[in-house]
Amino acid sequence: MKFSVGKSSKRDFKEAVSEAAAGLVSPKLLLFFSDVECFEGYNEEIKGRFKDSIILGSTTFAGFCKDGAYKDSLLVMGIEEGIECYADVLEDANRYPLKYVDRVQQCVQKFGNTKNTVCFEISTALISCEELVLSTLNSILEDKEIPLFGGSAGDYGKAEKTLISFNGSIYRNACAFVIIKNLGGKIHLYRENIYKPTAHYFTATKVDERNRIVHEYDNRPAAKVVAEALNTTVEGLPKYLDSYPMGRIIGNDMYITANQMVTANNGMAYHARVYNNSQMVLLEPDDYKKVIHTTIETVKKDIPNPSLAIMINCLARSMLFEGDVYLNDFAKEMSSALGNYIGFAGYGEQLGQQHFNQTMVLAVFE
Numbered sequence: 001m002k003f004s005v006g007k008s009s010k011r012d013f014k015e016a017v018s019e020a021a022a023g024l025v026s027p028k029l030l031l032f033f034s035d036v037e038c039f040e041g042y043n044e045e046i047k048g049r050f051k052d053s054i055i056l057g058s059t060t061f062a063g064f065c066k067d068g069a070y071k072d073s074l075l076v077m078g079i080e081e082g083i084e085c086y087a088d089v090l091e092d093a094n095r096y097p098l099k100y101v102d103r104v105q106q107c108v109q110k111f112g113n114t115k116n117t118v119c120f121e122i123s124t125a126l127i128s129c130e131e132l133v134l135s136t137l138n139s140i141l142e143d144k145e146i147p148l149f150g151g152s153a154g155d156y157g158k159a160e161k162t163l164i165s166f167n168g169s170i171y172r173n174a175c176a177f178v179i180i181k182n183l184g185g186k187i188h189l190y191r192e193n194i195y196k197p198t199a200h201y202f203t204a205t206k207v208d209e210r211n212r213i214v215h216e217y218d219n220r221p222a223a224k225v226v227a228e229a230l231n232t233t234v235e236g237l238p239k240y241l242d243s244y245p246m247g248r249i250i251g252n253d254m255y256i257t258a259n260q261m262v263t264a265n266n267g268m269a270y271h272a273r274v275y276n277n278s279q280m281v282l283l284e285p286d287d288y289k290k291v292i293h294t295t296i297e298t299v300k301k302d303i304p305n306p307s308l309a310i311m312i313n314c315l316a317r318s319m320l321f322e323g324d325v326y327l328n329d330f331a332k333e334m335s336s337a338l339g340n341y342i343g344f345a346g347y348g349e350q351l352g353q354q355h356f357n358q359t360m361v362l363a364v365f366e
Helices: 013-020 036-049 097-109 130-144 222-229 288-302 315-323 327-338
Strands: 002-008 029-034 054-059 063-065 068-070 074-081 083-091 117-123 148-152 164-166 169-171 174-182 187-193 195-208 213-217 246-250 253-257 259-262 268-270 279-285 308-313 341-344 348-351 354-356 359-365
Touching: 002 013, 002 063, 013 036, 013 074, 029 036, 029 083, 029 341, 036 054, 036 074, 036 169, 054 083, 054 117, 054 174, 063 074, 063 327, 068 327, 074 083, 074 308, 074 341, 083 097, 083 130, 083 164, 083 169, 097 130, 097 174, 117 130, 117 187, 117 348, 130 148, 130 174, 130 348, 130 354, 148 308, 148 359, 164 174, 187 288, 187 348, 195 222, 213 222, 222 268, 253 279, 253 354, 288 327, 288 359, 308 327, 315 327, 327 341, 327 359, 348 359
Parallel strands: 029 054, 117 148, 308 341
Antiparallel strands: 002 074, 029 074, 054 164, 063 068, 063 341, 083 174, 117 174, 148 348, 164 169, 187 359, 195 213, 195 279, 213 268, 246 253, 246 279, 259 268, 308 359, 348 354
């Protein structure tokens, strides 16, 4: 596979793109990630320079590559050989993305076969669109057994504005997707949790799914139930919310659901949907460096010589690592398993049918 990853911290858009995309001529697929402030400027310059390429971009809290973690910077990955890919965009993502489902179908139909194929998607965040987007994409992808992974766009961590880009157009309410066939081997997908279950399990018994609010666990006010489990009061609960997310249990799998806030009526608002009768577990922090080491060793064993990799590392995880002065080391350590890779940090992660939070998702190409 022929590709390159580049970066630039220059704020002159032309100079930054020249530096980050040095050596790229006409990539089949170009991914780029940057801070919100310069995103539109970088996008315009990239659009003008790579008119024949499929281009997907997203705002991010930080960009990742083998050299480290970068804020207020532009990161670019251009793939010139070794893949076949087709892409499009789902608009009106928070209301009716299904209106554009034919765009997914048309992309899938262009492949002779879909062996060793994956769908990568980026959605704008802060508009609760992810579950609608996933159901739309998977209505086509699942029939062809094409797995999906992706993430929600990010910003500085203040939940103010996120943007994505598709082929030079900027969107505030959309999902850009690209279906990629690896011509050189398989594509492996991974999901990493750095939180572990406590002994406290609940059933969601009164739920506002669309607004991501659980009003009751086990027929009692949700905030009171969670507060009791943490041995605190409802008033004291907010200080625990970042460190003690919930886990939504589906079969043998557990997906992290990040707390948003305590609502006025002692409900709990979340950053991903919880469904009525969902089985939930209160989570607590695990030894994250040990977990990351295990992930690295697993990837190394599965794919000794990866060609490229794409990472989505949740914004909340990234902020945690940054607070521990570990974010840069984390990015470098991941390269021992991923090789030359690119990554971004946003407000949610997606894998298969599920949208979740505070997680790392990896796609590693043989």
